[in-house]
Amino acid sequence: MALTLYGSSYSRSLRVLWMLKELDLPFEHIPLEWQECGKNADYLAINPTGTIPTLVDDGFVLAESLAINLHLARRYGRLWPAAEQDQALCWQWSLWAVASMEASYIQWADHTLWLAPEARDPAQAAAATEALQRPLARLEQALKGQPWLLGHDFSVADLNVAGCINGLRRFDLTAYPTMADWLNRCLDRPAYRAATQLP
Ligand SMILES: N[C@@H](CCC(=O)N[C@@H](CS)C(=O)NCC(=O)O)C(=O)O
Known part of the structure; x- marks a missing residue:
């Protein structure tokens, strides 16, 4: 399992950083700033929308902060109800x-x-x-x-x-x-x- 989160905590990425901390899983954090993410060619190759956050989960790329959190909760089985x-x-x-x-x-x-x-x-x-x-x-x-x-x-x-x-x-x-x-x-x-x- 390899998790990378792009996005500074001074942005909507904070929501995902919060979730990652709740999950207590190791992850790489690349604190890209919101002023830069739309201009960074390397980042645009990962997320063409050019916004933060983006999660890369074992090579799977996912954007949208709340979708990322729903994915993480379900995949890693925490904060995700059974019913x-x-x-x-x-x-x-x-x-x-x-x-x-x-x-x-x-x-x-x-x-x-x-x-x-x-x-x-x-x-x-x-x-x-x-x-x-x-x-x-x-x-x-x-x-x-x-x-x-x-x-x-x-x-x-x-x-x-x-x-x-x-x-x-x-x-x-x-x-x-x-x-x-x-x-x-x-x-x-x-x-x-x-x-x-x-x-
Ligand atoms: N609905 C998206 C919004 C993402 C978004 O707009 N993020 C801002 C930072 S909070 C951003 O990247 N702004 C840079 C830009 O729009 O160029 C989400 O929740 O992830």
Whole structure:
């Protein structure tokens, strides 16, 4: 088994680094930066899309951070539920995170945290804050009465959703206490902390 992960932790690659740390498998990490990946000819030969992350697993090349995590969970048998319907819920939550939350999250983070202060637009931050209310309410509802999205066990569903919105620890989550507690428990995991220490 040989695993190589391309992508710096200062990017969506952090989600996969987190998963790799949860799996506790040896892997080679090539911390390519997002500013460079689209221009690097060697990397474009591996992933013509020119985005990070990319995983190479025994010669098999796979892109898309959440697809990589689903593949890793299933192949290496960790954070992957046994029941077929629970596996389907892992796909559901992963696709939901990207389709229903990630764009608004990025807009909010851009105009609150990431862009230089002079480039931030308060109107865009406010619009993103508004757009996040519905998916946040969905998570609050889903987590009522159970610690993790699938019930009793932390799974790739939690990792993929939390990995898409990790910066929301700095969002006003007062109205979503159950979701806020879940996000803190996800991001307090040793594997997440270890991943954030990587380049
Ligand atoms: N949906 C993809 C998005 C990948 C993506 O856009 N990654 C960014 C870094 S976070 C990137 O590579 N940007 C460089 C570019 O678009 O040229 C995933 O989740 O892996």
